[in-house]
Amino acid sequence: MAKPKLLVLDKKVRKRLEELERREKDKKQWMRYKAILLCTEIPRKEVIKMFRIHYDTLKLWIKNFKLHGIEGLKIKPKPGRTPLLDRGRKEQIVRIIKENREGWTTEEIRELIEKVGGITYTKRHIYRLSHKWGLSLQVPRSSHVARKEREVRAFKKTLRK
DSSP states (O other): OOOOOOOOOOHHHHHHHHHHHHHOOOHHHHHHHHHHHHTTTSOHHHHHHHHTOOHHHHHHHHHHHHHHGGGGGSOOOOOOOOOSSOHHHHHHHHHHHHHOTTOOOHHHHHHHHHHHHOOOOOHHHHHHHHHHTTOOOOOOOSSOTTOOHHHHHHHHHHHHO
16 A cells, blocks of 8 residues: 655745744634644644544645645635725724724714714624724723813812702
C-alpha cells in the first residue's frame, strides 16, 4: 500500500503559518492554519477526522494555499446587501456622536441618522450599528454633566417650605 502524500512547506512559510496559528483568535481561521500545518505531518484522512470537516473542504483549503499562499487561507468577508448609509455619511455621523461629550441615546442617534442620512432605522438596528461602528454603551452618571448645584440647592429649599 502506498504511503500517504504529505504536504511540503519551506521553512519560512512554515514559521509564518505557526506564528499566525498561535496568534489567531478566530476559531475558524485558526483551524485552516492548523489543518495545513498538520497536513505536513499526518495523512489528510487523520486531519479530516480530527477537525470533523469534509474531505472537499480540506482539499479546497490546500488548493487555495498552493495557489495563493497564506492569503488563500484567509476567510473572505461574505458578500451582502450594500449599506443604505454610505461611508461618508456614516463617518460624519460617527464624528458628530464622538464630539458630543454628554453622550447619546439610541433615539437621538436614530434622529441624527434620519437627519443626516435620510434613512430611518429601528432602535434595535441603531444598537447594532453603534456596536459595529465602535461606539460603546455608556452608563449614565448619578448627576447630569450640566447640572448647576446652586440652582438645585435653591430648588430643594423651595420644597422644604
